[in-house]
Amino acid sequence: MRDSSAAIEVENPATEAILATIIEGTEEDAVTALKSAQAAQPAWAALPAIERGKAVAALADEIETNQDGLARLVSLEQGKPLAHAHDEIGATQTFLRYAAENARRIEGDIVTSDNTCEEIHIRRHPYGVVVGLTAWNYPSALAARKLGPALVAGNTFVLLSHEATPLSGLALAALSEKVGIPAGVFNVVTGRGRVVGETLVKSQLSNLVTMTGSTRAGQEIYRASADLIKVIRLELGGKAPFIVMEDADIDAAVSAAVAARYTNCGQICTCNERMYLHRGIADEFLEKFVQASKDLTIGDPLSPVDLGPKVSRFERDKVAQIVAASINSGAEVLLEGGILDNGAYQKGHWLAPTVLETKNNSLPAIRDEVFGPVATAMRIDSFEEAVQLANDTQFGLSAYLFTNNYKRLARAPYLLKFGELYLNRSNGEAVQGFHTGWGMSGLGGEDGRYGFDNYLRKQTAYLNWG
The missing domain is CATH 3.40.309.10 (Aldehyde Dehydrogenase; Chain A, domain 2)
Structure with a gap:
């Protein structure tokens, strides 16, 4: 991401001290990240799924190695007690490991045709570039919940963490680079939703948008994606x-x-x-x-x-x-x-x-x-x-x-x-269940085989050899 003169201060909610200053991303930064993901996606999708799964599992291992520092970072930027932050980092690993296990579960169907010398093949393919927008309440786990299945399915990923808690997402990206996930496969943009997020959602370069946040924000994403008939998954508010x-x-x-x-x-x-x-x-x-x-x-x-x-x-x-x-x-x-x-x-x-x-x-x-x-x-x-x-x-x-x-x-x-x-x-x-909302609580869902399937789209091929 290019340099920018604008900056966002990340506050410790327990002390009001400034933990870090990050770049306030622009529309250009968002487009740069999308282009990076788009360029990397064909080669990533061409890898055997088991190799993509191994890369995601390696990221989980690296998170486990660094779990004390990552938990402290979550606690400092989000405010949850350190013991609960450790639980979140544990969940981060679990989401990634479960996603990695799905590498051998990308399956299709062969359906009987009405014609002679013909089969109907239904296959699953990655969408391409996935945009993940995450809330501030679980900045590490929510990112991993989307990142893992997106990558294993063969997509590349652009993450925008909430501007109040961006440090955990940046830490995940640094660890992904360390374990050798190729450049462009996992991208992070920092900035505000009304600028960076809107650009990511409206761009023709993104094929799927998955968001966890408020119902109000979900409604805005729904409207912003309408012109392109964008595929969206929304996990929104509850009562x-x-x-x-x-x-x-x-x-x-x-x-x-x-x-x-x-x-x-x-x-x-x-x-x-x-x-x-x-x-x-x-x-x-x-x-x-x-x-x-x-x-x-x-x-x-x-x-x-x-x-x-x-x-x-x-x-x-x-x-x-x-x-x-x-x-x-x-x-x-x-x-x-x-x-x-x-x-x-x-x-x-x-x-x-x-x-x-x-x-x-x-x-x-x-x-x-x-x-x-x-x-x-x-x-x-x-x-x-x-x-x-x-x-x-x-x-x-x-x-x-x-x-x-x-x-x-x-x-x-x-x-x-x-x-x-x-x-x-x-x-x-x-992690093997299905976390989904009805009504104004969203559409789509996360986790388990149903959640993993949300990161794949179906293609039907009529194969006639007569």
Whole structure:
């Protein structure tokens, strides 16, 4: 990428210190990266898939060798506790290793023809140049989640990490160069989405765009790609309901609800965003949940704490505004958290856990994706009521249900309109599963064989030898 006089400062959200200054990329930089990827793609696709898989596996090995430094980098630029950053680097390796294992699974079909002396061959081919746009909440893992299958499938890749957390993507690119992945196969552009991202999406040089981020950003990408009928995969926002019935294991449900609400300071698209609690257990559940929320430790993410800071002041203030609007709309405050900005918290973007209770399913904290350490609860009287309230949303990414009633568990996949269900467990996808959203939560999906197939397009050949 060429030099540019404009720069972006990368901030440590715990201290507000500047970690690094990176180039603010231009439209020309984006085009240069796309041309580099386009030039490298034919030779990369011509390699046997097993060789592409070996290269991706070598990158996973190099990440494992450097995992301490990479985890520290994630913690510093994103703000998650160091232990959770290590988990992210572990996931980064897992995504790449699973992708590498798919090198021998690029398969087609031979279909019987209606004609004599003829076969119908359905083959899978790479798209060409893939653009990956990733969010700031998991800057390393989200990049690897897209990079691995794209490369193994025979595509080349251009990555734009969110400008708040670009350092992890740059580190991955440096390691890919170190293990010998050819120049142009994996490219990173730094800059802002409205300039670099829009150029990458609108360019005729990119064949597939895969993005993880907000629903608003996904809508903009959808519009920007329309003129070229661009193939897009969008993993967008969520508003996961967390249903707890009267026969549930309450301690297990509370533990899962705490983890699903507060991990990464609530900055996960599959987070527990709204709790629907059967009236028969609501008091017990809320007493235990509020106490567990109070017990969480908040502080320097390089120390052993439960919660680090929000990623930015803007994101912190956005969450505080949703809480204020919800209280003004009648929510009862069970635990008053909010902004921490004195003493040890004078620097950084800190939020303490807040717990609200409401009877209003239109409350801002119920309707809008909070993406922060705020839990909202409603009491329900039946499973049917819980399902109706849970489905009353534009989002359709994930949902939770805790019950020991097998009939309810069996019915849940037919009744809950979400792409991913967690039944009697907390969140966390398996690499061999399929992470997909319905409705305004996106289209396409990641992981497993279905996710890998998204990086390949099909071609039908009618082979007649008569």
